[in-house]
Amino acid sequence: MACTCSEAYNFAAGPAMLPAEVRRQLAEQLGHAAAGGVPLLEQPFTGAGFRGLMEETEALLRNLLGIPDDYAVLFMQGGASAQFALLPLNLLAAGQGAAYVETGHWARKAFVEACRHAPVRCAASGAATGYTSVPAPADWQVPADAGYCHLTSNETGNGLQMQDFPQLPVPLVADMTSDLLTRPLAVERFGAIYASTQKNLGVAGLCLVIIRRELLRPPRPGLPSAFSYAVLAEQNSRFNTPPTLALYCANRMLRWVAERGGVTAMAALCRQRSRLLYDCIDASALYRCAVRPDQRSAVNVCFELRDRPLSAVFFGQAEAHGLHHLQGHSALGGVRASLYNAMPLEGVERLVDFMREFESRHG
Ligand SMILES: Cc1ncc(COP(=O)(O)O)c(C=O)c1O
Incomplete structure (x- = not known):
């Protein structure tokens, strides 16, 4: 039986649907010169116009999530998948390990990639249950000398979401790609949080990293400066050209969330x-x-x-x-x-x- 209704709905996991209002703003931005002459997306990223957009985007994110001042907000490229490698490369000292909680498809990918860069171990796995439940935190085996414990707050492919987060003696690092901004969050419970933007924050091309400043360390040999958390924090994510279109969309998405009650x-x-x-x-x-x-x-x-x-x-x-x-x-x-x-x-x-x-x- 064919549908007679005009509206179509996109249930894709990502890139995901945008609110109609944000889509309209994006079309306007691409289609018209701004009042001052040059549209924001054609302005230098170092100029006042685009800097203002980045500063507003960070301020909106800080307000919506209650991000404390001792956390840096980084705007990065390479998606959450690049972070799977960048976390161990940025957060661990040479030879230091980390613990990974394997709750499903994405947690496993993060773990497998990290294994290529550091001596990480699986702290707990939900594989035996077919990833239909989160291993009980009391059973997580996290070594006291681990640099961090990684988890995936929402398993996009398995439909499994962590409801609360344990207090651990090591920093918690969370992939929140699919549920950032969908619920209140105690950011101070985490050492770092990261999320690609193509689900709740606009289009693909940008990955947010929210990180406690005390975890920043000078780039180790071999780590490209463009992927060093410390370099990006130092240079306000303008070490090189940021993904301007994705940043514009994230800005409008954050405004949209703020206008609707946060x-x-x-x-x-x-x-x-x-x-x-x-x-x-x-x-x-x-x-x-x-x-x-x-x-x-x-x-x-x-x-x-x-x-x-x-x-x-x-x-x-x-x-x-x-x-x-x-x-x-x-x-x-x-x-x-x-x-x-x-x-x-x-x-x-x-x-x-x-x-x-x-x-x-x-x-
Ligand atoms: C939880 C989670 N982590 C990581 C990724 C990978 O993100 P990207 O494709 O931006 O690298 C996804 C993509 O769907 C995801 O859902």
Whole structure:
């Protein structure tokens, strides 16, 4: 049955949908000269105009997350995947190790990459449960001399989200690529937090790093200056040309979040959206979510059809209803609905209506 509604919804895990207002601002910025003559995106990154944008972006982020003054905010390139290597290279002394908590696909990638650069160890793994729950912090084996303990706050591909974070004797370092700005956060509990921007902060090309200044150390031999946290902190992320378009988008996304009540308001919406979808899944005989209920992600809802061969029909009909990119992670399969801050409640309501109707015809 074809859809008669005009609005289409993008459930992609990233790059993800932008709010209509931010999309409009971006189009205006690209299409028109600013009042002063030269659009912001064509101005030198060292000039007052673009510097002002970077300073405002940092101030918005600091306000929204309550980032303490003794933390630096860095704007980097290379995505979160580059950080998988840059963390050990920047944070560890030669020969020093770190501990990694393996909660799913992305935590594993971070761990495997770090192994190439330092003697890191797996502190705990959820592999035995198929990554359907987070290993209990009491069981994490974190050596006292580890430089840090790494975790992934939200497993984008597995649909698993950490609900709280333990106090450890070593700094916590967190990949928050998929849930930064979706809930309040006690930044002071972490040594460093990083997040690519293409989910909740605009388009791809930028990675935020929030780091306690006392962890900054001079670049070790072999580490390119452009990827040294200390160099970037010293030079306000203008060591070389920053990704101007991605920074512009992040700025407008942060304004958009601030105007809508900040992260507390985002968290309330997040809960509302995901509850609607999980309730639909749990009440169904066709859909199934294997993740432990109290650790299910509020941003990436991952589930499957009990009748797996029906999945292709499901995706095809969803597309015809304007419900796009519901396929699970390419390495994991299943269905995934990514509900980042820009997803309106109506998008999830439409998805739930479609799923119920699909089940009534195929269940
Ligand atoms: C939790 C998490 N970490 C890291 C990444 C990798 O980010 P990037 O592609 O920007 O390197 C992703 C991408 O989806 C992710 O979801």
